[in-house]
Amino acid sequence: MADELDRAISDTLAEMRTANSEHAVELGRRLVDLLDRRNAIAATRTADIGALAKGIDRAVHALDDAASSAELVRRACERVAELCCADKVVLSRLDGDRIVPVTSFSADPDTALALPSEFAVVEGSPEARALETNTVTVGSQVPAELREALGANGFTIVPVVVDGTAAALVHVGASLDGSRRHALGVFAEVLGGCFERVGLESRRDRQDVLLRESAQRWGSDTEFDAVTVRGSTDLDAEHDAERRLLDPLTEREADVVRLILTGASNSTIAAELFITVDTVKSHVKRILRKLGATNRAELIAKYQSSTR
Template identity: 35%
Template sequence: MRAEFRHGETGGGGGARKRAELLDRGRRLLQAVEGLTGRRRGVVHDPAGLESALVVVVGELAEEMSGGQPESRFGATLAEVHALRFELRDLLARERSRRLDAVESELGPLRDVRDPEQLLGQVCEAVVRGCGLDRVLLSRVEGVTWRPHKSHAIDNREAERTFRDWLRVTPEVPLADMPLESEMVRRRGPAIVTDPTGDPRVYRPLLDASAMNSYVAAPVMPTGRVIGFLHADRMAEPVTQLDRDVLWFFAVGFGRIFERAVLMARLREQRDQVRSALQAVEEVLDGLASAEIELGGNDAGRRGGGGSRSERPPLEPSLTGRELEVLALMATGATNNRIAEELVISSGTVKSHVKRILRKLGAENRAEAISQYLRLTM
């Protein structure tokens, strides 16, 4: 059974109540410390933010006490801060463990998907269910270009419809125009944006279209190369450092699953091409066997100049040297990617060669071209 995690859940109603209780205690304690030190601080929204604020408070109280302030005035508050930090660390450890378990539970069914495109079609929904986030954007990285692919949200509000409309009219963006995403490509790690409007790394059109108040992002990196990104946010609350870590955990796991699916798809493609090539060889051998019988039974046809068998033109005049190399590799069952590696050219160049070969030979598909090649060369 899949585990779906929503923000604020830490293992049932008791966990959620404990979370709210610690946040309330922490906010009251921070107000008390402000009264003692006169130093104001921002509002905290989650246990991780509260724990970070309390680390600063410990230093402030220690500084006040070392400066001659009476220990009786600050000692009790400092002890309360330490006790609350201990409870927060325990809560955060349990929440992190539960959320990672939820991600692993959601990745499980994806491992059974064999088709890469089907995987891409399911990943956004899996992030929402497993990571406890409200909206997810999947995008591709192709060379130096960023391409939005798909988004999914827990509801269909007007803001989400506007965002999807923007995705449809934004086919690609130069990666150089996206500082945050370019940084993730270099670092090969996740990112969190807590103040999008004031963060110079943010791609403004994306922010304007999505109306995100904060978000987390993680690269998808099968084989260690960034091929896409997951961006995610919440519609009512800011994201946290734990959200970033959870999304990163999902992205790493999904990258491995996607890599396996791509390799399996390539193996299936190569297997089908090998089968086609073997079938073409079998047809050629059958044709040669029949031709030998006919020649053996008709010496006149072998000697005479007026035989009815027409001579096929050789391959060389019609195909270039490179096209002959490509066709020879095609006959071995090699895929376009394998041919590209063998000849040290791009896959796109191989595709162009294959198209020209089929056109010149009048073949409808690779198997027919291979059949002609084997018939003429054998």
């Protein structure tokens, strides 16, 4: 619409250059009307963009304190529906070339959507294009597996990128315009960062549990029994020893050490931290140099001695 008005304005100005005085007056009135209409569209667009910006802000704040992936997924679907003015949203995880719906959301509280079945990424489909480009994509033919959840009148899809790789897809039951597609893309970027944060916190919690269990296994049976019944003072001393050991290290190096102390191999550490085996080896070399140990066994011995 705005492009059509711009062309009409340009044509009117060109016509005015050669028009006689009587026709120029008529063209002048037409020009004023066209300019008023263009200004009205621009004002409406500005207001819409402002509303979208506020919507993105509300949506992002809703994700801030999500304590688990399940809660994050639920909140994300609700906020996407609100942001896109859509009635239905489906969020799926990616399993190779399979799309596995995780949760669905309906703005109608009286409508409970059945979770769609999983389906394959079809070459040339909107899903495939979205994954190839990591961008918001609009489609007209809703996949058969999602029609009950989204309806059959077009949809929009956006990938959620976690650690540089598309890990999830969000299907919205509406064909979004340019502004809302952009808003959805911005929100998906934030959502990917939130998944990284929740995943990192979960990994650290698991590492701490493994670390304590490993410390127990290192001792004799008698020492093991003592560990299982000791009080908070002993546990505090263990945490202090760990802190002293990890002080010289970067945050990522500390993550690697925690896994080394559980007996994890380089490949296990790489999978756990989403890095390559070569990167793990580089981290291990720097860690041994910083902590003055010649190998992993000596590093573990240093930790054992500091906790006794």
